[in-house]
Amino acid sequence: MVASILALYLSYLVLLRRSSKLREVRGPASPSWIFGNMLQLTLSQHYGEYEFEWLKKYGSVYRIKGFFGEDRLMVSDTAALQYMLNREHFVLGPSFGNAARLTxxxxxxxxxxxxxxxxxxxxxxxxxxxxxxxxxxxxxxxxxxxxxxxxxxxxxxxxxxxxxxxxxxxxxxxxxxxxxxxxxxxxxxxxxxxxxxxxxxxxxxxxxxxxxxxxxxxxxxxxxxxxxxxxxxxxxxxxxxxxxxxxxxxxxxxxxxxxxxxxxxxxxxxxxxxxxxxxxxxxxxxxxxxxxxxxxxxxxxxxxxxxxxxxxxxxxxxxxxxxxxxxxxxxxxxxxxxxxxxxxxxxxxxxxxxxxxxxSDRLAAEDAVLPLSEPIITSQGTQITEIPILKGQVVYLGTAQYQRSESRWGPDANEFNPSRWLKEGGALNGEGVSSYANLLTxxxxxxxxxxxxxxxxxxxxxxxxxxxxxxxxxxxxxxxxxxxxxxxxxxxxxxxxxxxxxxxxxxxx
Ligand code: HEM
CATH class of the missing domain: 1.10.630.10 (Cytochrome P450)
Known part of the structure; x- marks a missing residue:
């Protein structure tokens, strides 16, 4: 009885945090209602074994399931990352926030x-x-x-x-x-x-x-x-x-x-x-x-x-x-x-x-519209260049994914190759984040x-x-x-x- 009430309450809270456009963003299937894709994301044997595959399949923005059926957004799109780095729009998310407050x-x-x-x-x-x-x-x-x-x-x-x-x-x-x-x-x-x-x-x-x-x-x-x-x-x-x-x-x-x-x-x-x-x-x-x-x-x-x-x-x-x-x-x-x-x-x-x-997880401090530098195709087959999200939405800054994207770093993005930095014109193809060496690290x-x-x-x-x-x-x-x-x-x-x-x-x- 208590468990059902708790499940209903959590589902209600989850619904409050969901914009309809977000539900149209494609992403991997969730293996569990309780854990969503979280165990794949954080407890995989080798870091990135799921994430880097999702990146290849769904591109630089995709939807994953958090706990209790909650939708979360994984982001490695340059314009969206730049927008999210501004913490007036996005504060520390539940996972990093809790750990930091405790430690x-x-x-x-x-x-x-x-x-x-x-x-x-x-x-x-x-x-x-x-x-x-x-x-x-x-x-x-x-x-x-x-x-x-x-x-x-x-x-x-x-x-x-x-x-x-x-x-x-x-x-x-x-x-x-x-x-x-x-x-x-x-x-x-x-x-x-x-x-x-x-x-x-x-x-x-x-x-x-x-x-x-x-x-x-x-x-x-x-x-x-x-x-x-x-x-x-x-x-x-x-x-x-x-x-x-x-x-x-x-x-x-x-x-x-x-x-x-x-x-x-x-x-x-x-x-x-x-x-x-x-x-x-x-x-x-x-x-x-x-x-x-x-x-x-x-x-x-x-x-x-x-x-x-x-x-x-x-x-x-x-x-x-x-x-x-x-x-x-x-x-x-x-x-x-x-x-x-x-x-x-x-x-x-x-x-x-x-x-x-x-x-790293972030929480939208207010309703926002996430700009995209690379348009994405939704599950409805339409192309979108921005994603509206509601206050309270959990969004991930996908640092490792940004840095493994083949369109940005070339077909050998998953290999350790220091000589990419010695190439004329630099290691990066196209637009990057404006930080040290265009890295998000x-x-x-x-x-x-x-x-x-x-x-x-x-x-x-x-x-x-x-x-x-x-x-x-x-x-x-x-x-x-x-x-x-x-x-x-x-x-x-x-x-x-x-x-x-x-x-x-x-x-x-
Ligand atoms: C390779 C080494 C390092 C990496 C990759 C790294 C990475 C990062 C990242 C990604 C953040 C932002 C986290 C967030 O906003 O969620 C951060 C913040 C921070 N780092 Fe580093 N860090 C490194 C070394 C250091 C060192 C050596 C120090 C101090 C001596 C340091 C002190 C801090 C502090 C104080 C913050 C919080 C800054 C703020 O919120 O204003 N880090 N670091």
Whole structure:
């Protein structure tokens, strides 16, 4: 009885979120009323095994089923993506919104909607081209530590590179933002951080369903529900509390140093203290800590991991890249890194094939008309160039699909081929989104990834250091190849689902 009432209520809510034009948009059949196409989208064995087929069959906009018969729209059309990147029209969707509200401190740059400019503007100062260049010594120091860890692997010949990149990217962002080392963060924070990342990398059908049900509940009630003292919630609140404490401590120490005329902590937080005021307080700075440490870590680490797996698959390209690195060694400034064609083609290709945020849900904040740059044919056989959608409609930004479209990137769009970036006229055919390299990997508009320049320079330095010194090849059968799985970000996992990526590593110089 209760189940029928709940099903009726959910169907009523679903009907409220449906425009008639949307129902005419073609898409795959749904294997289940409860899960729709969601398990195919998010829990497939290999990321994209359904999605990329749907892209080929239905084009750059198609309809999929969400939970409980709800219609959702998957979008990789350029004009529609540009429109959606504007978060005045589209706010965070139920899945990303819930996860972000649960994981990060309140009022951080990622969650805030109307308040975004106030919070984001002061943070931009730490991520301009000049600011990021000033982090070169940090990236180089961390790269040296990575070399020592890779040297340890060479004594066993095979090792898991994924946690090493995770620690390295955490070390770099911690020093740049907080002026602290990993040791300063403390063992409890480090192990909590690792557990949190492992937790988010392991989604299950039940979690997805709980997430979907929570999506129908108003935010304040949802926030209250997250206070229920069950182990996962207690753990996440503890993690948030710890990052907040760390942030507040850095702020307090920087303030004390400033008041006593002593040298202030060198990180971004040290610079922000003293520039606070009625619009951006010390509390606001501290609220960004969990976001900055997490957003700046796994995204970059996983991109590097996938990139190194591709290098191990393509030894010929790896050797050419190593030769370019050896020929450029010693220059060591940001301009020199930018003028290395193979290095940058390799990074762009890793970002194209393995965009950390491969798909992200958004919710229409108001009724809207989605413009299309490529017309689509509806199930009624008519051609349409725009799709009206109602407030509350869930729409996906299909980053990975945009970056695998054959009409845009050529018939080899599904292959890892850095040389596409070296072609005269560029890698892209036709119109693209106006972001870094016409990729959607960092999204765009006022919400473009805060740390995109940081991630690029960090990757350039780590790659030059490691590829310059080590040779990478695929592991033997005992250490099976990693596959790509989606869990909020793209993760390298072994066949048993454990996050890891083994490679054979040899010293070359
Ligand atoms: C390869 C590495 C990275 C990728 C692919 C990446 C990707 C993204 C994407 C797609 C978004 C937008 C998410 C959305 O609106 O739903 C985002 C936002 C963000 N990223 Fe990154 N990111 C990377 C590295 C970093 C680094 C290194 C940092 C910090 C040091 C960082 C900090 C942030 C922050 C603070 C936001 C929220 C920005 C806002 O809403 O105003 N990211 N990132």
């Amino acid at each position: 990060y401190n309140n009022r951080n740059a990622f969650i805030t909607e109307r308040d975004h400019k106030r919070v984001r503007t002061p943070l931009n100062a730490g991520f301009t081209a000049a600011a990021v260049r000033s982090y070169i010594p940090i990236f180089e120091r961390v790269a040296q530590i990575l070399t020592e860890k890779f040297d340890d692997i060479t004594s066993h010949s095979v090792g898991d590179i994924s946690p090493l990149f995770g620690q390295a990217t955490l070390a770099a962002v911690t020093e740049a933002v907080l002026g602290l080392t990993l040791n300063d963060l403390g063992d409890e924070y480090i192990s909590t951080n690792l557990k949190l990342i492992t937790m988010t990398a392991n989604q299950s059908a039940t979690q997805l369903l709980v997430d979907a049900l929570l999506g129908w509940i108003p935010v304040p009630i949802r926030d209250l529900a997250s206070r229920i003292p069950v182990e996962p919630f207690k753990f996440i609140h503890r993690a948030k509390y710890m990052s907040n404490e760390i942030g507040m401590k850095v702020i307090q120490n920087s303030k004390n140093a400033k008041n006593r005329g002593l040298e202030v902590n060198s990180g971004l937080y040290g610079d922000l203290v003293g520039n606070t005021g009625p619009t951006f307080s010390e509390r606001d700075i501290a609220d960004q800590t969990s976001l900055l440490l997490l957003a700046g870590q796994d995204t970059t680490a996983n991109t590097l991991t996938f990139g190194f797996i591709e290098l191990a698959r393509n030894v010929e390209f790896q050797e050419q890249l190593r030769a370019e690195i050896h020929a450029s060694l010693g220059s060591g400034d940001a301009k020199a890194y930018d003028s290395m064609p193979l290095l940058n083609a390799f990074i762009k290709e890793a970002l194209r094939m393995y965009p950390a945020v491969a798909v 960092f999204f765009g508009g006022s919400r473009i990834c805060l740390g995109w320049r940081f991630a690029l320079l960090e990757m350039q330095i780590f790659i030059c250091e490691l590829v310059g010194k080590f040779h990478f090849s695929l592991p033997d059968e005992d250490h099976l190849n990693a596959r790509c799985r989606y869990a909020f970000t793209l993760q390298p996992v072994l066949p048993d689902g454990k996050k890891a990526a083994f490679l054979q590593i040899k010293r070359v110089v």
